[in-house]
Amino acid sequence: MELRQLRYFVEVAKLGSFSLASKSLYITQSTISQQIGKLEEELGVQLLTRDTRHVSLSDYGQQFLPHAIKVIEQAQVCSDTIRDVKNLHTGSLSIGSTYTFGPLLMQSILDFYKRYPHVRLRLVSASTTELQQMLLDRELDIALAYKSSISDERIDSRLLFENRLCLIGRHDELKGCPNPVPVDVLSHYPLALPFKGLQARDMLESVLFGHDVELDIRLENNSIHAVLDLVRSSPLLTILSGEAVQDIKGLTAIPIDHPESRMLGCYHFLKGVYQKKATQTFIDILTENNRYKTIWG
Numbered sequence: 001m002e003l004r005q006l007r008y009f010v011e012v013a014k015l016g017s018f019s020l021a022s023k024s025l026y027i028t029q030s031t032i033s034q035q036i037g038k039l040e041e042e043l044g045v046q047l048l049t050r051d052t053r054h055v056s057l058s059d060y061g062q063q064f065l066p067h068a069i070k071v072i073e074q075a076q077v078c079s080d081t082i083r084d085v086k087n088l089h090t091g092s093l094s095i096g097s098t099y100t101f102g103p104l105l106m107q108s109i110l111d112f113y114k115r116y117p118h119v120r121l122r123l124v125s126a127s128t129t130e131l132q133q134m135l136l137d138r139e140l141d142i143a144l145a146y147k148s149s150i151s152d153e154r155i156d157s158r159l160l161f162e163n164r165l166c167l168i169g170r171h172d173e174l175k176g177c178p179n180p181v182p183v184d185v186l187s188h189y190p191l192a193l194p195f196k197g198l199q200a201r202d203m204l205e206s207v208l209f210g211h212d213v214e215l216d217i218r219l220e221n222n223s224i225h226a227v228l229d230l231v232r233s234s235p236l237l238t239i240l241s242g243e244a245v246q247d248i249k250g251l252t253a254i255p256i257d258h259p260e261s262r263m264l265g266c267y268h269f270l271k272g273v274y275q276k277k278a279t280q281t282f283i284d285i286l287t288e289n290n291r292y293k294t295i296w297g
Helices: 005-015 018-025 029-043 059-086 098-114 129-136 183-188 199-208 224-234 276-287
Strands: 048-050 054-057 092-097 120-125 142-146 155-170 190-194 216-221 240-241 251-257 261-268
Touching: 005 018, 005 029, 005 048, 005 059, 005 276, 018 029, 018 190, 054 059, 059 098, 059 240, 092 098, 098 224, 098 276, 120 199, 129 142, 129 155, 129 261, 142 199, 142 251, 142 276, 155 199, 155 216, 183 199, 190 199, 190 224, 190 240, 199 240, 216 224, 224 240, 261 276
Parallel strands: 092 120, 092 142, 190 216
Antiparallel strands: 048 054, 142 261, 155 240, 155 251, 155 261
């Protein structure tokens, strides 16, 4: 049973004539008659009664007609839905991000929404490790985070910008601080740090490995935003990526002098998995809006 056979049958039933149906569909009468004949043969019943002047529905045809119409309508709905998804008139997109990517993410989200307001967006803020697992569990279409030191061959990571791990604080608190900051000097400052497990903290641990440095940690918090608020209003300093304070007035970021302090800001997605049109379009917008550069070399 083919969709075109149903269309031919419905048109003949509606117009009561093969010739009129032929003109309406721009198809020869013989083609219509042949296809409806195949449909009747497949069903094992006669749908239409024919004579030299008239075509009418058999009792089978009367019962079959509303179902044929419904199938054609549902096929049109399917076609319309595919077209809507293709043109981003509908659909969904799940995006995960760490704190640092907030400004870039928000600008890209706003631009995407202006262009495609009917696509439903789902935003998740989490650590790099959590975002990586959500990608693997297919809970996210794309994630924005620094590239992890522990790579996963199932995840494709594309570079957006390069950055450095920095000592961050108010201007007056960092007056006289060497630039870049030697690792040994980090013990001289009172620190508010993110919890272990968050990427900036884990990178700091890598930087400290092999150095006999004992940090003066006064506070730990699982919220980067809370840490920065505290640093902005106290003598405490913190150690995060330089981009974390790119748009925050009153704070200075000085890079740490160590090769392991280099951070790669990336967008991540699963390899070998169908990528939605919405995902592809968002990546294009994200790339357009990427205002991040290699600031500290």
